[in-house]
Amino acid sequence: MDKEEFKNMANNPDFISGIYNYCDRWCERCAYTTNCFLFATEKRQFPDEESHDINNKEFWLQMEDMFRITFELLEDAAEELGIDLDEIDTEGEEQSEAEKNKRAEKHAAAKIAYDYTMEVNTWFEQSQALFEEKGYELAQMAQLDLPREDVSNRAAGIGDFVEIIRWYQHQIYVKIMRALRGQMDDFRLEEDPVQNDHNGSAKVALIGIERSIAAWGGLLKEFAEKEDSILHLLVKLEKIRKHAENEFPHFRGLMNSYL
16 A cells, blocks of 8 residues: 555545544444544555564565555655654753653542552452453353343453453553643644544543443442452542543533544
8 A cells, every 4th residue: 555545545436534642442342444544544554454563574575564554654744744753852841741740640540440440450360260250150141041141141241341441441541641641732722622632632531431331330330349349440440530520521512523
């Protein structure tokens, strides 16, 4: 694929502009892949699962091709905008960025989100034996006269709950930090008050929080003996949500839109 083909793909009217900037990167569970330019380019570059194998030489050759095309487009855009790509950031700018990161890290939403990330790891480490027992219990139930479909659905449901929690575990903190950090940028004053990067990032964090809450609720039904620890994590998620809603009062308006 060359630069012109890349541009032609980008002009497809079926694609929703920028939709990939504010998603949770879970393409397998996304309802809008046919509207996503990034998904289409990845499918064009990697048409089968084998091509995704990081040990596959063809994969890295295709990645080099994608880099070349992207860098050519970057050079064209930089020339049009009068941006010097060889210019190195000044020390003062680096210090400013570091200060903004520190301010974001101190925000209650970021601090709680970071704690949640660490505590989820601890919870699963401490619950490993419990999951093994549950697997044995379901296997025994499958040998009885109970409908096999019911047992299979329970097992699949537990797997789904764990997958959802693990998928969003780190992403919540990352997106909260991006939202907080983006809100501090000087150019944000020129942005749309609702349709902007920090509200979009906060939206993705909220999606992850609410889906995680639902998944923990599902695990609570299966592991009643872990009620206290699960409720503790649910409280953490709810606090993150409340702080995020307070900091980004407009991002709820994005929930029913693509951005």
